[in-house]
Amino acid sequence: MSSLPKYAKEKQITYAVHVNAKTPYEIFIDDIPLERFYESGINSTMELNPYLLRNGKHILKVRYLPLETAKDRLLHPGDVYFNEDAKWNIFFVSYIKNENEPLGYEGEIDYVNSELQVVAPPEPVPFWEQTFELDIKSLPYSLKGWSASKDLKEMDQDVLADEVFDFFQDLRAVMNNGNFDSFLEMNKKRDFEIAVSQYKEDLGWFGAKQQKEEFLADCKGNMWLVNRDDYVVKIYGNGKLATIERIFKLKNQCLIAETEESYFNYSFLIHKPQGSETFEIIRK
Known part of the structure; x- marks a missing residue:
C-alpha cells in the first residue's frame, strides 16, 4: 500500500450533515447507510468524507419514521414540521478540523x-423520504473505492448470498480467534482510503498496541456465530456494496462481540473489484 498523500491544512475540507431529529430516522449517502436511529429527539453530526470518493453530485436520502409513541404506527405531518420552532432540521456543512479550537x-x-429545506408528508404515512442533491466541490482527493466494482444486482442472488455469508463467516473466525494481523490485512484497503479521506498523517493508528489490545479484549472468543437464519444479505451503494444485517436481536447490525460488560457491533461493507472473483472490505 502506498504512502498517504499530504494536503495543506486549508485544503483539508470535511463535509458533514447535522440533524436535529424530531422522529426516528434512517439516513443514506449515495445509497449507503450513514446512520439509523430509532428514537426521537436526537442531535447528530455525520461526517460524509469516508463515503465521498470524489467531487461531484452526491445524493443524501433522509427517511423519517413514525414516533415510537404513535398508536397508529404512522408518521404525521406535524411530526416532521409543526412550525418554525418545532421541526426537523438538516444542515449540510463543511469545515476544517482543528483539535486546538474549542469546537x-x-x-x-x-x-x-x-x-x-424539510418538507412534511401531506398526510399520515408509514414513513416519508426526502432526497437532496449535495454539490461537493472542494475535496482535494479522489478515491477508487467501489466506483469500478462489479454490480452485485446482476449476480445470481443465491450465489451472491452464499459468497457473502462465506466471507463473513471467515471474517468472524479471524476475529474470534484474535488474529489481529489477519484482521489488519483484510481491512488494509478500507483503512487506507478512510485515512486519506480524513487527512491522516500515517496508518500507524490502525495497528497500534492499544488497538490490538482492544481488539483482543472485545473479540477473541466473544464473537457471535453467523447463523444464516439470523441475518439477511443487503446490497447498498447502488449495487456495488454488500453486507449482512441482523434480523431480530440487535437489528440491522453486522458482526457482534459480546463481553461481560457490553455488546460491540462491527460493521463492514464489501465489494468485488473488477477483474476479481473475491470480495474485499472497502468501508465500515
Missing part, C-alpha cells in the same frame, strides 16, 4: 445558509 474546527459554521 474542534476552524472558524464558524454558517447554519442559517446551510439548512436544507
